[in-house]
Amino acid sequence: MTTFLLEREDFPALLKTLTDAGYQVIAPTVREGAIVYDEIESIAELPIGYHDEQEAAFYRLHPTKDKALFSYVVGPQSWKRFLHPPEVRLWQAKRVEGGMEIVPNTQAVPRYAFVGVRACELHAIAIQDKIFMQGEFVDPIYQARREAALIVAVNCGVAGGTCFCASMHTGPQVTSGFDLALTEVLEDGRHYFVVEVGSDTGKELWKDVPHRKAKPEEAAAAQHIIEHTAAHMGRELDIDGLPEIITRKIESPRWETIAQTCLACANCTMVCPTCFCNTIEDVTDLTGGSAERIRKWDSCFTMDFSYIHGGSVRYSTKARYRQWLTHKLATWVEQFGTLGCVGCGRCITWCPVAIDITAEAAAIRQSDDGKGK
Amino acid sequence: MTKPKLAVWKFASCDGCQLSILDCEDELLAVADAVEIAYFPEATRSVVSGPYDISLVEGSVTTPHDIQRIQRIRKGSKVLITIGACATAGGIQALRNYKNVKEFTAAVYARPEYIDTLDKSTPISDHVFVDFELRGCPVNKYQLVEVLSAFLNGRKPNTPAYSVCIECKRRGNICVMVSQGTPCLGPVTHAGCGALCPAYNRGCYGCFGPMETPNTASLTNEWTQHLGVSSPDVMRAFRSYNAYAESFRKEAQNHDNG
Ligand code: SF4
Ligand code: SF4
Ligand code: SF4
Ligand code: SF4
Numbered sequence: 001m002t003t004f005l006l007e008r009e010d011f012p013a014l015l016k017t018l019t020d021a022g023y024q025v026i027a028p029t030v031r032e033g034a035i036v037y038d039e040i041e042s043i044a045e046l047p048i049g050y051h052d053e054q055e056a057a058f059y060r061l062h063p064t065k066d067k068a069l070f071s072y073v074v075g076p077q078s079w080k081r082f083l084h085p086p087e088v089r090l091w092q093a094k095r096v097e098g099g100m101e102i103v104p105n106t107q108a109v110p111r112y113a114f115v116g117v118r119a120c121e122l123h124a125i126a127i128q129d130k131i132f133m134q135g136e137f138v139d140p141i142y143q144a145r146r147e148a149a150l151i152v153a154v155n156c157g158v159a160g161g162t163c164f165c166a167s168m169h170t171g172p173q174v175t176s177g178f179d180l181a182l183t184e185v186l187e188d189g190r191h192y193f194v195v196e197v198g199s200d201t202g203k204e205l206w207k208d209v210p211h212r213k214a215k216p217e218e219a220a221a222a223q224h225i226i227e228h229t230a231a232h233m234g235r236e237l238d239i240d241g242l243p244e245i246i247t248r249k250i251e252s253p254r255w256e257t258i259a260q261t262c263l264a265c266a267n268c269t270m271v272c273p274t275c276f277c278n279t280i281e282d283v284t285d286l287t288g289g290s291a292e293r294i295r296k297w298d299s300c301f302t303m304d305f306s307y308i309h310g311g312s313v314r315y316s317t318k319a320r321y322r323q324w325l326t327h328k329l330a331t332w333v334e335q336f337g338t339l340g341c342v343g344c345g346r347c348i349t350w351c352p353v354a355i356d357i358t359a360e361a362a363a364i365r366q367s368d369d370g371k372g373k
Numbered sequence: 374m375t376k377p378k379l380a381v382w383k384f385a386s387c388d389g390c391q392l393s394i395l396d397c398e399d400e401l402l403a404v405a406d407a408v409e410i411a412y413f414p415e416a417t418r419s420v421v422s423g424p425y426d427i428s429l430v431e432g433s434v435t436t437p438h439d440i441q442r443i444q445r446i447r448k449g450s451k452v453l454i455t456i457g458a459c460a461t462a463g464g465i466q467a468l469r470n471y472k473n474v475k476e477f478t479a480a481v482y483a484r485p486e487y488i489d490t491l492d493k494s495t496p497i498s499d500h501v502f503v504d505f506e507l508r509g510c511p512v513n514k515y516q517l518v519e520v521l522s523a524f525l526n527g528r529k530p531n532t533p534a535y536s537v538c539i540e541c542k543r544r545g546n547i548c549v550m551v552s553q554g555t556p557c558l559g560p561v562t563h564a565g566c567g568a569l570c571p572a573y574n575r576g577c578y579g580c581f582g583p584m585e586t587p588n589t590a591s592l593t594n595e596w597t598q599h600l601g602v603s604s605p606d607v608m609r610a611f612r613s614y615n616a617y618a619e620s621f622r623k624e625a626q627n628h629d630n631g
Binding site: 031032033034036057058059060076077081086087260261262263264265266267270271281282283284285286287288296297299301302303304317349350352353354 | 400403404406407518519521522523525526528531533534535536538539542543544545546547548550551552553557559560561574585586588591592594595599
């Protein structure tokens with residue numbers, strides 16, 4: 001595969017190309033002590049020279065010695081925010097003579113260019129593509145945003161303390177699903193990006209960015225960085241036979257143990273880039289003259305989530321934590337043909353009480369003797 | 374068609390929740406359009422006699438007279454909705470429930486023998502049947518309009534009982550516990566404020582009281598073990614606006630060493 005070379009000083013030209021092509025550039029940027037994804041207008045808004053220290057229930061930003069643009073991993077937010085927004089109005093209705101009239105949503109579809117998408121996140125997007133765009137029921141909101149979006153991926157130059165993409169086979173190297181992919185290299189006083197083109201759209205745009213072919217040693221330097229990242233994952237998760245083990249251990253006492261700690265606060269599902277659950281709220285105005293239907297992110301950790309006539313099916317926190325973990329690491333396979341976890345580590349970092357999905361899965365595995373219970 | 378009659382009653386409280394009604398501004402005209410404001414001394418002096426279709430009750434029960442009054446109000450109301458931490462949990466004045474009230478009256482009043490007050494500040498639902506409780510200190514005005522709209526239109530109000538964290542993440546806040554080590558009551562607190570405090574870089578104070586399944590023990594374990602919060606401070610965090618709400622009351626008790 002041909003790889004190209006983009007000098008650091010030409011990086012602004014890449015952003016300008018995207019803006020000129022009519023894209024709204026969404027990229028990592030620092031806000032309130034964390035890296036979030038938001039619209040940026042210049043390269044200065046990237047988290048230049050920042051590194052994120054991540055552990056279970058712990059996140060801090062630190063300055064680095066160099067001026068790298070991407071020497072951190074993923075923050076609390078994911079691209080899900082943009083493709084599957086946390087809150088969206090589906091439609092409105094107005095009362096008219098003798099009935100009601102539906103007012104469809106006519107919001108313009110944003111054209112996003114996502115810059116800095118990591119390998120695990122590409123896999124998460126691919127998973128949500130299946131959820132929202134395959135089969136009989138396609139979600140038009142997701143589909144419109146997704147089809148308009150452009151992806152500039154970045155290979156991770158460092159692994160975070162809660163990352164485990166290597167064991168999930170979802171990273172750290174991006175392999176598909178991108179328009180352009182960059183690897184940042186800082187070496188011997190040089191600062192450049194080795195670039196792969198992954199789509200026709202990417203190819204068109206790339207023409208307008210100053211570049212040349214990468215030399216073999218430059219491409220090798222990039223490859224070496226990715227391998228180094230892969231070898232330094234903060235965590236690991238053995239997925240061999242895991243869905244079967246978890247399904248077998250559905251009555252394991254471990255679920256009760258973890259329920260003592262779990263707050264059922266739902267942070268893990270909110271930050272997870274693959275969790276897709278949502279709830280519908282119907283609201284009327286005071287007079288009953290108009291109504292709206294709103295969709296909001298929801299979570300299997302709430303009581304209402306499993307509410308049926310008479311009460312909630314998953315009444316205990318034990319049942320709810322078990323639902324989350326079994327869905328992510330077992331039943332997702334039956335439903336969508338892949339695991340529901342890409343090893344991004346967000347649920348570990350952002351759990352206020354440091355519950356670790358890799359540790360829980362390992363404990364369930366360890367208690368397994370091939371039989372039930 | 375006659376408009377439903379709305380009454381707003383005050384018990385022991387700071388009036389903040391009633392002010393939230395007045396603060397509705399744009400929506401207030403719509404409210405006045407949709408209902409007949411029959412009794413609302415904070416807003417108008419004119420009084421239309423009962424019975425009332427909807428009574429909003431602010432404040433907690435703290436005197437023997439309050440007990441009689443809430444019975445009368447209940448009898449005269451088709452639907453009774455309590456609003457705010459005082460009415461739903463006893464409010465900040467429920468701090469008296471942990472002390473001897475006589476000592477307070479002796480310290481504050483020149484002639485304490487004139488004061489006829491109860492030992493405890495209690496929520497309205499301890500005394501009469503309540504159709505719906507709206508949490509908050511003060512209540513969120515959008516939720517208030519939502520509850521009124523729901524009752525007027527015969528539907529279920531959207532006031533979910535899950536954690537503040539869900540609103541916090543939807544809003545795009547950065548978690549102050551994880552990113553700054555600031556103790557936050559969000560994980561055990563009922564949603565409704567839209568995660569206001571974390572949006573301004575502060576931990577949640579628990580104004581909306583306990584969420585549906587609060588695991589206070591696990592949260593405070595994290596605070597004391599990893600965030601350096603002392604046991605007396607844990608007690609103070611839980612003993613505030615919703616001090617008398619069951620799970621907050623118990624958690625505070627567990628950290629009350631004298
Ligand atoms: S389950 Fe956790 S580690 Fe896996 S994708 Fe979701 S947030 Fe990331
Ligand atoms: S883990 Fe829970 S919130 Fe996430 S997709 Fe599954 S059911 Fe939905
Ligand atoms: S695992 Fe952690 S983040 Fe998820 S619901 Fe439980 S306490 Fe909250
Ligand atoms: S800041 Fe508080 S409310 Fe927000 S997610 Fe963190 S713990 Fe929850």
